[in-house]
Amino acid sequence: MNLDSRAPSGLLEKKWDKHRFELKLVNPANKRKYTVIMVGSGLAGAGGAASLAELGYQVKCFCYQDSPRRAHSIAAQGGINAAKNYRNDGDSVFRLFYDTIKGGDFRAREANVYRLAQISVNIIYQCVALGVPFAREYGGLLDNRSIGGAQVSRTFYARGQTGQQLLLGAYQALERQIGLGTVQMFSRHEMLEVIVIDGRARGIVVRDLVTGDVETHVGDAVCLATGGYASVFHLSTNAKGCNATAVWRAHKKGAGFANPCFTQIHPTCIPVTGENQSKLTLMSESLRNDGRVWVPGTPGDRRPPNEIPEDERDYYLERMYPSFGNLAPRDIASRAAKRVCDEGRGVGPAGYGVYLDFADAIERLGEQAIREKYGNLFEMYERITDENPYRVPMRIYPASHYTMGGLWVDYNLMSTIPGVFVLGEANFSDHGANRLGASALMQGLADGYFVIPYAIGSYLAGVKPAAPADDHPEMRAAVTAVRDRLSTLLGIKGQRTPTAFHRELGRIMWEYCGMARNRSGLETALQKIPALREEFWQNLNVTGENAELNQALEVAGRVADFLELGELMCRDALAREESCGGHFREEYQTEEGEARRDDAGFCHVAVWEYTAPDRTPLRHQEPLVFENVQLATRSYK
Amino acid sequence: MNLTLQVWRQKNAQSPGRFVTYQAADISPDMSFLEMLDVLNERLIQKGEDPIAFDHDCREGICGACGVVIDGTAHGPRRRTTTCQLHMRSFRDGDEVTLEPWRARAFPVIKDLIVDRSAFDRIIAAGGFVSAPIGSAPDGNAIPVRKENADLAFDAATCIGCGACVAACPNASASLFVAAKITHLGMLPQGQPERMERALSMVAQMDAEGFGSCTNHGECEAVCPKGIPVAFIARMNADFIKASLTKGRRVAQAGEATAG
Ligand SMILES: Cc1cc2nc3c(=O)[nH]c(=O)nc-3n(C[C@H](O)[C@H](O)[C@H](O)COP(=O)(O)OP(=O)(O)OC[C@H]3O[C@@H](n4cnc5c(N)ncnc54)[C@H](O)[C@@H]3O)c2cc1C
Numbered sequence: 075m076n077l078d079s080r081a082p083s084g085l086l087e088k089k090w091d092k093h094r095f096e097l098k099l100v101n102p103a104n105k106r107k108y109t110v111i112m113v114g115s116g117l118a119g120a121g122g123a124a125s126l127a128e129l130g131y132q133v134k135c136f137c138y139q140d141s142p143r144r145a146h147s148i149a150a151q152g153g154i155n156a157a158k159n160y161r162n163d164g165d166s167v168f169r170l171f172y173d174t175i176k177g178g179d180f181r182a183r184e185a186n187v188y189r190l191a192q193i194s195v196n197i198i199y200q201c202v203a204l205g206v207p208f209a210r211e212y213g214g215l216l217d218n219r220s221i222g223g224a225q226v227s228r229t230f231y232a233r234g235q236t237g238q239q240l241l242l243g244a245y246q247a248l249e250r251q252i253g254l255g256t257v258q259m260f261s262r263h264e265m266l267e268v269i270v271i272d273g274r275a276r277g278i279v280v281r282d283l284v285t286g287d288v289e290t291h292v293g294d295a296v297c298l299a300t301g302g303y304a305s306v307f308h309l310s311t312n313a314k315g316c317n318a319t320a321v322w323r324a325h326k327k328g329a330g331f332a333n334p335c336f337t338q339i340h341p342t343c344i345p346v347t348g349e350n351q352s353k354l355t356l357m358s359e360s361l362r363n364d365g366r367v368w369v370p371g372t373p374g375d376r377r378p379p380n381e382i383p384e385d386e387r388d389y390y391l392e393r394m395y396p397s398f399g400n401l402a403p404r405d406i407a408s409r410a411a412k413r414v415c416d417e418g419r420g421v422g423p424a425g426y427g428v429y430l431d432f433a434d435a436i437e438r439l440g441e442q443a444i445r446e447k448y449g450n451l452f453e454m455y456e457r458i459t460d461e462n463p464y465r466v467p468m469r470i471y472p473a474s475h476y477t478m479g480g481l482w483v484d485y486n487l488m489s490t491i492p493g494v495f496v497l498g499e500a501n502f503s504d505h506g507a508n509r510l511g512a513s514a515l516m517q518g519l520a521d522g523y524f525v526i527p528y529a530i531g532s533y534l535a536g537v538k539p540a541a542p543a544d545d546h547p548e549m550r551a552a553v554t555a556v557r558d559r560l561s562t563l564l565g566i567k568g569q570r571t572p573t574a575f576h577r578e579l580g581r582i583m584w585e586y587c588g589m590a591r592n593r594s595g596l597e598t599a600l601q602k603i604p605a606l607r608e609e610f611w612q613n614l615n616v617t618g619e620n621a622e623l624n625q626a627l628e629v630a631g632r633v634a635d636f637l638e639l640g641e642l643m644c645r646d647a648l649a650r651e652e653s654c655g656g657h658f659r660e661e662y663q664t665e666e667g668e669a670r671r672d673d674a675g676f677c678h679v680a681v682w683e684y685t686a687p688d689r690t691p692l693r694h695q696e697p698l699v700f701e702n703v704q705l706a707t708r709s710y711k
Numbered sequence: 712m713n714l715t716l717q718v719w720r721q722k723n724a725q726s727p728g729r730f731v732t733y734q735a736a737d738i739s740p741d742m743s744f745l746e747m748l749d750v751l752n753e754r755l756i757q758k759g760e761d762p763i764a765f766d767h768d769c770r771e772g773i774c775g776a777c778g779v780v781i782d783g784t785a786h787g788p789r790r791r792t793t794t795c796q797l798h799m800r801s802f803r804d805g806d807e808v809t810l811e812p813w814r815a816r817a818f819p820v821i822k823d824l825i826v827d828r829s830a831f832d833r834i835i836a837a838g839g840f841v842s843a844p845i846g847s848a849p850d851g852n853a854i855p856v857r858k859e860n861a862d863l864a865f866d867a868a869t870c871i872g873c874g875a876c877v878a879a880c881p882n883a884s885a886s887l888f889v890a891a892k893i894t895h896l897g898m899l900p901q902g903q904p905e906r907m908e909r910a911l912s913m914v915a916q917m918d919a920e921g922f923g924s925c926t927n928h929g930e931c932e933a934v935c936p937k938g939i940p941v942a943f944i945a946r947m948n949a950d951f952i953k954a955s956l957t958k959g960r961r962v963a964q965a966g967e968a969t970a971g
């Protein structure tokens with residue numbers, strides 16, 4: 075597997091400029107002869123499709139929802155980072171770069187992360203120009219706040235709905251191009267296969283989710299901006315439809331999968347209440363700016379929160395991490411919550427919850443100020459729990475939220491399949507072993523608005539625009555594979571629903587590959603998952619037929635892919651014998667219970683190559699070289 | 712709790728639909744309305760019956776995918792709450808509940824509770840944007856925006872495009888949806904250059920899609936999960952009238968400018 079990162083040499087600050095100068099350009103008159111396929115319409119996909127179309131490429135864009143505006147990016151709450159230093163509090167491009175590298179526990183590529191920090195500034199400008207109504211101060215200038223893992227205020231926000239507003243900006247730019255005829259939009263279409271001919275990507279196979287028709291779409295490059303795979307845990311903060319199908323099918327066609335075990339468990343979600351729960355709701359991390367996290371000091375204390383006096387409470391984040399306090403990064407805050415609950419100090423009916431208390435902030439700033447900042451989140455909390463967080467502290471618990479792992483890409487965002495580019499959460503590139511708050515939106519828009527428009531030229535300039543023949547054997551084989559699989563799923567007619575399998579897989583993943591992992595647990599999971607997968611292919615029950623809107627069939631296909639990906643995640647977690655970021659191996663911890671990284675053995679990206687069904691995949695490495703930062707032990711004390 | 716559901720079942724756009732009765736037994740009040748449907752669907756699949764199709768994705772009230780007319784009200788009994796955020800504690804044991812899709816000429820039924828809302832996308836494509844090509848933007852603080860204007864723009868921009876306003880309107884008008892976008896962009900300095908064209912083209916597209924006109928019933932605001940006020944429709948009308956009156960003049964001026 076060729077894992078040349080193509081990161082330019084030279085000074086960190088100059089790499090992106092130098093690279094842009096060296097990239098081959100496609101002549102403006104020729105651009106319209108190239109067709110680019112964009113799968114996904116989130117920040118990365120909609121942003122990328124719009125900017126490529128503006129450049130003159132013909133774009134075909136796909137999403138599984140009924141409208142591109144509903145991509146999962148819409149749900150992001152807290153904000154988006156940019157190294158603007160509008161607060162005059164010491165921020166800079168280098169600091170954002172450093173925080174991101176350190177936050178990711180030194181498992182990301184320097185050149186990519188620096189580029190992201192550089193571009194962050196332009197993103198805010200672009201969004202403002204597109205009409206994104208960011209929060210403003212009375213003087214009319216943009217407001218900021220700080221978010222977990224940072225000591226400067228560099229987060230731009232639109233109340234608790236930043237993702238919605240950013241996505242609507244990108245969606246409107248996309249719709250403008252659709253109106254101009256430069257982008258063809260295919261909503262309610264799910265990509266099920268990549269077409270690779272002579273070693274490069276030539277198109278995709280999709281299923282029309284309304285009619286069941288299996289169609290091919292050809293293009294000169296295929297971009298996957300299909301989001302993350304946190305739904306492998308079944309219960310997660312992701313939307314119900316989020317899936318790994320697009321990236322998994324590309325992986326099986328030759329795209330290396332990088333660091334699949336790097337997943338993020340978010341510390342502030344509403345705790346699980348019942349067996350039939352379908353998803354977990356995030357309470358934005360921004361709440362930790364004003365909310366204080368605590369549990370009772372003694373195990374088994376079941377008194378209501380207001381009856382527990384101040385000196386019998388344990389504000390454990392403030393105690394354990396005095397300099398970051400409640401703003402400690404996600405992986406650290408999540409593990410701390412798990413630890414206090416495992417000690418029997420958790421709150422709520424099941425004992426798996428901690429308080430997030432706004433009483434002090436309300437006293438200091440007034441209820442109105444809190445309402446302005448977080449009103450919609452408080453309302454959402456109340457709807458779900460029937461409790462009023464202005465009066466009673468919120469109860470929160472960690473939940474699966476984001477995936478740092480994803481398809482391996484080089485500096486041009488190209489995977490190991492020539493012509494397949496991967497954008498946004500779907501790639502592995504920028505967040506190492508842990509992502510900092512407000513950095514995913516930044517990365518999605520950076521990839522879509524400002525990286526892919528240049529990077530894709532480097533590839534397209536070297537290939538002639540031409541569509542392969544419809545009856546090319548590879549095209550027919552891809553279509554046949556998709557049709558066969560759909561009819562297999564429909565034909566099993568067993569006893570268990572697709573969701574039942576998903577739920578069981580989720581339990582295995584959460585138990586053995588969740589917040590804390592160890593060898594014997596991972597080995598157990600590596601027994602259980604293949605067994606479950608085997609049962610799936612014997613005992614699945616999908617009703618109805620292919621030639622109709624069939625949601626059970628959609629879920630079944632996604633669960634089938636999760637059943638393979640879950641195994642790879644466990645394999646990766648087992649092979650990485652260190653603790654770093656979101657990957658915590660219990661065998662590798664300090665006496666105080668903090669993660670123990672092993673830079674001598676694991677300062678690399680693990681990239682998995684698919685071999686054959688039921689054959690062990692191959693693990694390759696891309697070494698990580700740090701020229702500008704010193705590998706330090708990550709400390710937030 | 713146990714409920715009796717009357718659910719609209721329709722195989723596809725071509726087939727006629729009808730109500731079918733289902734028992735939803737052993738439902739926990741802490742479940743969301745869609746989780747209740749999930750449970751029912753799991754049971755249907757186990758019996759080999761077709762599950763009820765409904766749109767949903769985020770299940771947090773933000774993507775705008777979900778939407779069921781529950782007992783005659785779009786998104787059900789709780790104000791300012793999407794179907795996915797509605798919980799079973801809003802119902803009582805033994806209740807009989809009716810579930811229907813959005814009903815509007817411009818939103819044809821695709822299957823069961825799912826309708827085709829692509830008309831909304833086409834209205835946005837007609838003019839619901841600011842033309843600011845990627846890469847062309849000035850510093851974000853170069854143009855200060857009054858906080859009140861930014862806040863009002865934001866209030867309008869919170870529309871999730873679910874279509875409940877259309878479903879609730881006796882005329883199946885999309886005025887609230889269109890007005891929200893026109894207000895959002897019209898309150899910001901970035902939205903000014905295209906403000907008049909935007910009003911004309913979005914309204915024209917709304918009419919072309921077959922939505923009805925607004926006769927001030929106010930049902931839209933009542934069901935809007937984001938509480939978008941009907942007052943925005945007045946802003947849309949003002950922009951539209953101004954744009955219609957000045958259209959000829961503006962074209963003439965533009966002509967002179969190019970001629971000069
Ligand atoms: C609740 C929540 C809150 C968050 N808050 C923040 C925050 O405050 N700040 C921050 O920086 N990040 C936040 N994040 C993370 C961030 O929202 C995501 O990482 C980011 O939006 C992902 O964007 P994307 O464009 O990569 O993918 P997505 O927005 O997930 O879009 C994926 C697209 O791919 C399409 N797709 C997927 N599979 C297929 C297929 N097989 N065929 C066709 N189409 C397909 C979908 O239809 C969709 O259009 C949050 C995440 C969650 C879950």
Ligand code: FES
Nearest residue numbers: 768770775777795
């Ligand atoms: S499912 Fe997203 S708003 Fe209801």
